[in-house]
Amino acid sequence: MSKAQEHRQLWLAALRADGPATRVAFEEAAASEAGLSVPAPSCPGWTVLDLVTHQAKTYLWVRSHVARGVTSRPDHDPREELAELPTGTAAIQWWSDEYDALVGLLETLDPQLPAWNWAPAPKLAGFWLRRMAHSTAVRRWDAQMALGQAEPIESRLAADGVAEVLETWLPAGRRSGPTDRSGVVRLVATDADDEWLVRLRGEGVALLDTDTWLDHDEHPTRVSARGTASDLVLALFGRVRFDVLEVSGEAALLTSLRAG
Structure with a gap:
């Protein structure tokens, strides 16, 4: 197996593992006395609801441009068109829908497809597969930390x-x-x-x-x-x-x- 294939499998496996674990943490927070207003101490000033909505918006944004097949900066940001954001369990469901849609797209996307990114790195879709795997892992840790039960990121x-x-x-x-x-x-x-x-x-x-x-x-x-x-x-x-x-x-x- 090539190094590129190993990396792709690592990132997809991480997304599939950390996504469900994140949802469990969100749901446990929602079921607590404070609900999604539970503070997220690893993100000062944020609550678990902020974690939910921020990550859902991130997934939405990446989905909107990663499969265009071009390296130019996207000129459209769907996050700017969002009106009132959902709260409570509706917010968790929104996050879950966005997560499922993103993973479904990344599972079928060629990592070598041309794609814009903000770094001095090859302008390929694989950048976003990697970025979303790490973003999801850290947000999972944030959500679990809010409940006092954070598990390490896989080594x-x-x-x-x-x-x-x-x-x-x-x-x-x-x-x-x-x-x-x-x-x-x-x-x-x-x-x-x-x-x-x-x-x-x-x-x-x-x-x-x-x-x-x-x-x-x-x-x-x-x-x-x-x-x-x-x-x-x-x-x-x-x-x-x-x-x-x-x-x-x-x-x-x-x-x-x-x-x-």
Whole structure:
């Protein structure tokens, strides 16, 4: 099996697993005393209802442009046409309908189909299959965290999520952390046999080849962070603090890798 096929299977399997788990969390929240007004602590200021509606709108938007077969930026956003959004169990049903429609589309879509995306990455539909797998996994974690029962992101998917942040989010300038620091960061996934080296030069970010990169003194400021792949990707997306990891060196550098 080719690497591309392995990735496609990983992302589809993740969508099929995390989607139903997300719905269970949404339904448990709806059945609680506070209903979907339960706060989502990993997304300050949001409630579970915000998680539901935001993700449903995301699925709707991706469905609207991913299968066009062109790389131009979409000039239509169906989210802008939404009137009053549903609440309660109706909101969950809306999310479920959008999830089912998206997965059904992605299951039949050729990942090599030309498609726009916002990153310095190949303009192919596979970008969105990957992005939706990770988006769904993190939202599942958010919903479960609101109930105090968050389960880790599956290690292979989480390791790919770390790579996605370093390959697309940061080079695209989608950073929520400081952009005035320089140094080298090593991230090590203890449960996935993966590691990454990242060079920071202010607003510049470079993912280094760990097989060929030679150590030198160009960047005296360095930090190493080790932990499960799930903790690494959740830290990069600001869901957990970097101090859940085993950190050595200049810890302040890590916040410059935050995606947002």
